[in-house]
Amino acid sequence: LLAEALAKIAEADTLDLLEQHRVAFLGKKGSISALMKTLGGMSPEERSEAGARFNVLRTEVADALAARKVALESAALEAKLASETLDLSLPAPEASTGSVHPVSQVMDELAEIFADMGFAVATGPEIEDDWHNFTALNMPESHPARAMHDTFYFPDSDEQGRSMLLRTHTSPVQIRSMLKEGAPLRIIAPGRVYRSDSDATHTPMFHQIEGLVIDKGIHLGHLKWTLETFLKAFFERDDIVLRLRPSYFPFTEPSVEVDVGYSMEKGRRVVGGSGDDEGHAWMEVLGSGMVNRKVIEFGGLDPDEWQGFAFGTGVDRLAMLKYGMDDLRAFFDGDLRWMKHYGFAA
Ligand code: PHE
Helix, strand or coil: CHHHHHHHHHHCCCHHHHHHHHHHHHCCCCHHHHHHHHHHHCCHHHHHHHHHHHHHHHHHHHHHHHHHHHHHHHHHHHHHHHHCCCCCCCCCCCCCCCCCCHHHHHHHHHHHHHHHCCCEECCCCCEEEHHHHCHHHCCCCCCHHHHCCCCCEEEEECCCCCEEEECCCCCHHHHHHHHHHCCCEEEEEEEEEECCCCECCECCEEEEEEEEEEECCCCHHHHHHHHHHHHHHHHCCCCECEEEEEEEECCEEEEEEEEEEEEEECCEEEECECCCCCCEEEEEEEEEEEECHHHHHHCCCCCCCCEEEEEEEEHHHHHHHHHCCCCHHHHHCCCHHHHHHCCCCC
16 A cells, blocks of 8 residues: 555646545545554554554655655746746837937037037026016117017016016027126027917927127128028028018117028928029028117127127027928927927937
């Protein structure tokens, strides 16, 4: 019986089968239990001799069962671990990486183009006071141009009693730079500006880049050359044609609005050529002019000694034009599909 039991236990290859064997040998109705019961009908001598043998048998079978159980359990664990190992050869899902926003990319491009022409980057606060944003730019209180700016005002004034607002253009950086650096000066000032306005081509927050040159003997020719060089570099085309139109800004005199020629290709505006050419039209891209004498004075400089030109343009509009986008609002939606469509995200 012992040999048979040990053989069966050794052959059992599942825990279920092993349990069946345990019941068959050691269970209440098992064969070893049955053997034990025969002790009752034996003589005392027989019983003590057989009882000792049966006990050894029972112990050996129980030990064998226990040992086999441990072996089967650890084999099962091994198998489980083996089936759960990481398969490092599986390709991992691709993580999407961030990218620089088109507006930031264009601002970087502009800064680079102007750096080549010797312009430094200047900055000013987005929360501005009305003196820097308006008064010092020759827009005294009640000046009609103030009303045209759709300004966001803060309810409280600063310590000097100046109304606080979100700057409506980057032009206050002209004043801040002159007051801080003096002359000569050659700066660009890119940054956010705010106006209470919203449609397909206007968002309440947008980006401008300001340019200011203050030096001796500066004239309109310098302005024209600078803008032409900048627009050719930005649009990466030599056939950019500029049209300078007389205009009005309180802070420049004379003031010049600049148009570029463009044509429509596949429903997109493509800059290049004269707006008077067949199939072409003009589009305004920036405002500029010779810095008003009063503004130079507000900047703490003598306008008989120093002259200059200034220009300002919308960065978002330039980006739309360069990349053929048609809705300005999409710039600020953060829609990945849109970013991907225009090649700004992987
Ligand atoms: N600040 C003007 C605007 O926001 C643009 C401008 C800048 C015009 C500098 C002339 C000179 O429209």
